[in-house]
Amino acid sequence: MSWYRWDGNDLILRVKVQPRAAREGVDRIHNGVLKVRVNAAPVDGRANAALAQLIAREFAVPRARVALLQGSASAEKQLRITAPMSLPAWFEALSRQIS
Numbered sequence: 001m002s003w004y005r006w007d008g009n010d011l012i013l014r015v016k017v018q019p020r021a022a023r024e025g026v027d028r029i030h031n032g033v034l035k036v037r038v039n040a041a042p043v044d045g046r047a048n049a050a051l052a053q054l055i056a057r058e059f060a061v062p063r064a065r066v067a068l069l070q071g072s073a074s075a076e077k078q079l080r081i082t083a084p085m086s087l088p089a090w091f092e093a094l095s096r097q098i099s
Contacts, residue, residue, distance in 0.1 A: 002014075002032070003015075003029055003032055003033050003034045003094075004034070004091075004095065007080070009082075009083045010080050010081060010082050010083065011059070011080070011081040011084050012069070012078060012079070012080055012081075013034055013055070013078070013079045013081065014032070014033045014034065014076070014077075014078055015033055015034045015035070015036050015051070015076070015077050015078075015079060016030065016031075016033045016034070016035050016036070016075050016076050016077075017036055017037075017038060017042075017047055017048075017051050017075055017076075017077060018035065018036070018037045018038070018075075019038055019040060019041055019042040019047040019050075020039070020040070020041050020042075021037030021038060021039060022037075022039075023037060024037055024038050024039050024050070024054060025037055025054075026054075026058065026088075026090050028094070029094055029097060033076060034094070036051060036054065036055075038050040038051050038054060045072070048068055048072060048077075051077070051079075052066040052068065052079070055079060055081060056081075058088045058090075058091075059081050059084040059085065059086065059087070059088065060084070060085035060086045061081060061082065061083070061084055061085055065081060065082040065083065066079060066080070066081055066082075067079065067080045067082070
């Protein structure tokens with residue numbers, strides 16, 4: 001499976017989260033997953049919440065439309081974005097790369 005796939009109108013992303021990062025943001029494709037940095041620590045679900053908030057902002061959807069499907073206690077996660085309103089420029093660029 002690629003780092004992303006479409007399921008109807010929903011986008012499924014495979015990500016690897018780097019918590020406690022100095023800068024938040026989407027980094028690159030690494031080992032077939034999208035690497036994302038968040039400032040939050042991986043304690044009490046804070047890193048997962050920060051990840052969902054960041055992805056919601058990037059795809060212009062309410063936070064409630066980003067669901068964690070797998071990996072709540074792992075660095076590698078799978079997210080569902082219900083009907084993304086827009087695709088960020090980084091998504092367009094990275095989706096053209098062979099990962």
